[in-house]
Amino acid sequence: MLTILRQIAVTGIKTEAMPAPADENIVVARLQEEVLRTLGRALTIRQVDAGSCNGCELEIHALANPYYNIEGAGIRFVASPRHADMLLVTGPVSKHMAIALRRTYDATPDPKLVVAVGDCGCMGGIFGESYASLGRVANVIPVDVAIPGCPPTPTALLQGILAAITAHTPPKAEPESSSRTE
Amino acid sequence: MNLSGLGLVGAQLPGAIPAQRVPVSSGQLLAACRLGWEQGSRLVALWISDDRDRARGFCLHIALHDQEGVTLLEYTIPDASSAYPDISTIFPAANRMQRAAFDLVGVASESDDQRPWLWLASWPIDKFPLQRDFVASPKWEPGEETYAFVKVEGDGVHEIPVGPVHAGIIEPGHFRFQVVGEKVLRLEERLGYVHKGIEKRFESLRIGEAHRLAGRVSGDSTVAYAWAYAQAVEAIADAAVPPRAAWLRALALERERIANHLGDLGYLGNDGGFAFGLAQFSRLKEDVLRLNLAAFGHRMMMDYVVPGGVASSLAAAYAAQIREQCPALEREIRILRDIYDEHAGLQDRFRTCGRAPPDLAQQLGLTGLCGRASGQEFDLRCDFPLPPYDVIAPRKMTQTDGDVAARVTVRFDELLESLRLCSALIDGLSDGEVNAPVPEPPPYRLGLGFIEGWRGPVFIALETGPDGTIRRCHPHDPSWSNWPVLEHAVIGNIVPDFPLINKSFNLTYSGHDL
Numbered sequence: 038m039l040t041i042l043r044q045i046a047v048t049g050i051k052t053e054a055m056p057a058p059a060d061e062n063i064v065v066a067r068l069q070e071e072v073l074r075t076l077g078r079a080l081t082i083r084q085v086d087a088g089s090c091n092g093c094e095l096e097i098h099a100l101a102n103p104y105y106n107i108e109g110a111g112i113r114f115v116a117s118p119r120h121a122d123m124l125l126v127t128g129p130v131s132k133h134m135a136i137a138l139r140r141t142y143d144a145t146p147d148p149k150l151v152v153a154v155g156d157c158g159c160m161g162g163i164f165g166e167s168y169a170s171l172g173r174v175a176n177v178i179p180v181d182v183a184i185p186g187c188p189p190t191p192t193a194l195l196q197g198i199l200a201a202i203t204a205h206t207p208p209k210a211e212p213e214s215s216s217r218t219e
Numbered sequence: 220m221n222l223s224g225l226g227l228v229g230a231q232l233p234g235a236i237p238a239q240r241v242p243v244s245s246g247q248l249l250a251a252c253r254l255g256w257e258q259g260s261r262l263v264a265l266w267i268s269d270d271r272d273r274a275r276g277f278c279l280h281i282a283l284h285d286q287e288g289v290t291l292l293e294y295t296i297p298d299a300s301s302a303y304p305d306i307s308t309i310f311p312a313a314n315r316m317q318r319a320a321f322d323l324v325g326v327a328s329e330s331d332d333q334r335p336w337l338w339l340a341s342w343p344i345d346k347f348p349l350q351r352d353f354v355a356s357p358k359w360e361p362g363e364e365t366y367a368f369v370k371v372e373g374d375g376v377h378e379i380p381v382g383p384v385h386a387g388i389i390e391p392g393h394f395r396f397q398v399v400g401e402k403v404l405r406l407e408e409r410l411g412y413v414h415k416g417i418e419k420r421f422e423s424l425r426i427g428e429a430h431r432l433a434g435r436v437s438g439d440s441t442v443a444y445a446w447a448y449a450q451a452v453e454a455i456a457d458a459a460v461p462p463r464a465a466w467l468r469a470l471a472l473e474r475e476r477i478a479n480h481l482g483d484l485g486y487l488g489n490d491g492g493f494a495f496g497l498a499q500f501s502r503l504k505e506d507v508l509r510l511n512l513a514a515f516g517h518r519m520m521m522d523y524v525v526p527g528g529v530a531s532s533l534a535a536a537y538a539a540q541i542r543e544q545c546p547a548l549e550r551e552i553r554i555l556r557d558i559y560d561e562h563a564g565l566q567d568r569f570r571t572c573g574r575a576p577p578d579l580a581q582q583l584g585l586t587g588l589c590g591r592a593s594g595q596e597f598d599l600r601c602d603f604p605l606p607p608y609d610v611i612a613p614r615k616m617t618q619t620d621g622d623v624a625a626r627v628t629v630r631f632d633e634l635l636e637s638l639r640l641c642s643a644l645i646d647g648l649s650d651g652e653v654n655a656p657v658p659e660p661p662p663y664r665l666g667l668g669f670i671e672g673w674r675g676p677v678f679i680a681l682e683t684g685p686d687g688t689i690r691r692c693h694p695h696d697p698s699w700s701n702w703p704v705l706e707h708a709v710i711g712n713i714v715p716d717f718p719l720i721n722k723s724f725n726l727t728y729s730g731h732d733l
């Protein structure tokens with residue numbers, strides 16, 4: 038027990054300041070004042086891997102480490118979409134995951150936010166669209182914020198998540214069309 | 220593997236790893252596999268390619284390996300309606316590979332088990348994506364299939380379906396538990412949910428650019444896959460890699476191992492109810508990733524390994540930082556290891572939990588890190604030491620208990636060993652070029668890549684087409700061999716221990732579903 042306590046004391050507090058939200062990532066002007074008032078900053082997130090290579094998942098995991106300490110900001114990952122305010126979805130959406138993703142979206146209570154993560158989630162990435170892949174997340178469910186990167190760094194993820202919950206008048210922007218590979 | 224008893228002679232395949240290619244007839248296929256099994260060979264991969272456009276029907280490839288190298292058995296199947304002999308009677312792990320090969324290429328084995336494996340009703344069941352005349356239709360909608368799970372019957376037996384969307388931040392897959400009370404009688408996995416057409420996608424990329432796709436087969440093993448791919452290209456093109464590049468590749472591979480082992484040890488502590496472990500190990504992992512970003516330009520070192528070498532050299536200042544990080548990490552890891560070892564609650568969760576005893580591991584072909592925790596003493600870095608592993612001489616870390624505790628111990632041992640290797644790599648790093656031009660590989664050649672990633676041996680078979688195109692590329696993850704063993708390791712344990720057992724295996728879904 039003493040070694041544990043000593044290690045905790047020696048390690049100290051590693052948590053860094055939260056980055057500023059990246060409002061330029063907001064792709065759809067769907068965020069309403071009312072939504073933000075309802076959710077506030079005590080946010081619960083359900084992460085859905087809809088077909089990623091798991092690189093994005095590793096960086097989402099990193100958000101919980103002491104440096105980023107996402108729970109310290111009142112943001113928590115939950116085990117069920119029914120408990121979630123936000124879906125954090127990585128892609129590309131494999132055809133095999135399309136039904137599960139839609140069901141997860143339907144199971145998430147309104148008002149809800151959807152954040153697409155990674156180059157694949159935003160544009161289909163290197164996998165693109167094919168017999169097995171539907172490409173970007175927005176091809177399957179409505180997306181509020183897209184966080185590009187392969188994978189996005191934890192800082193970029195935090196900036197995107199914060200953008201989704203702090204934006205007041207998001208700029209209108211049309212999502213880019215994704216490229217077909219086959 | 221010596222097949223001379225069957226009158227078979229192999230042709231040596233060029234490349235860094237010793238490999239022979241052996242054409243077999245229908246009568247010789249099973250005999251060759253059985254002889255391989257008797258000689259201690261293990262199944263690495265099984266895949267089929269469509270060679271009808273070259274008037275050769277379909278070709279079944281079975282890659283086996285032993286201490287002498289890789290033996291690639293090649294069996295020609297005249298047309299899609301002819302079945303080939305069932306290999307899973309000799310190598311059980313072949314069952315799912317054969318079913319996957321049917322889903323993608325449309326050639327079946329003679330096995331009784333003809334259930335789909337990667338097919339989940341998203342394209343017509345009579346269309347096969349890896350047949351050369353396959354054309355996808357945008358009209359195909361995702362559908363639902365009814366999969367014949369094996370049911371357990373009896374008083375009080377009930378079924379728990381889990382997934383594909385899981386409770387944690389993990390990849391999707393379906394698990395079907397048959398339980399009595401808390402006790403697991405049977406687990407059956409249903410994978411394929413993250414099938415995104417990687418093998419087909421390879422065929423639309425050029426040889427010189429597809430290392431990026433290889434590096435995204437399974438994100439946590441990006442260095443291992445990119446290196447295996449580069450190895451295959453270099454074998455076909457007969458290209459040499461500058462010494463400094465080989466050393467930097469090994470440095471990246473060992474740092475990938477370090478990062479993943481640190482992450483796993485944290486989550487294993489957490490799943491054992493010890494959140495302190497997660498906080499500590501995830502902090503150390505972040506330190507590694509941040510230095511990766513500075514030194515290699517990417518936190519996970521994606522796109523760092525390229526055919527011909529590596530994408531960038533390592534600045535002296537970062538080499539010094541990596542060298543300094545090794546003893547600093549080692550100091551902290553030893554403190555944390557003592558804490559884990561002496562924590563009664565944690566050890567109570569780890570010991571005897573999720574056992575895969577050595578005889579079962581040998582029979583089912585458990586490989587990589589999990590195999591080494593179950594007495595399967597294979598490690599490509601030691602068995603076929605390519606530069607720089609011939610100089611830095613990694614030690615093989617093995618255990619025989621085959622439980623969660625053994626897999627934790629192997630991770631700790633390999634972590635400390637990889638830190639030693641990283642120090643040796645920096646100390647012995649020579650100056651010079653880090654990339655050499657790769658001539659365009661000739662068409663219709665086969666090249667293999669075989670790299671010991673953190674999870675186990677990562678295999679890539681690459682066949683070139685004309686003008687720098689890819690004719691066929693089959694990436695194969697060690698998880699193919701290990702997923703079926705997880706089903707066995709869970710039997711008799713309680714349901715709440717499943718996340719811990721699953722984490723201790725930490726297998727890839729993406730790298731398996733392709």
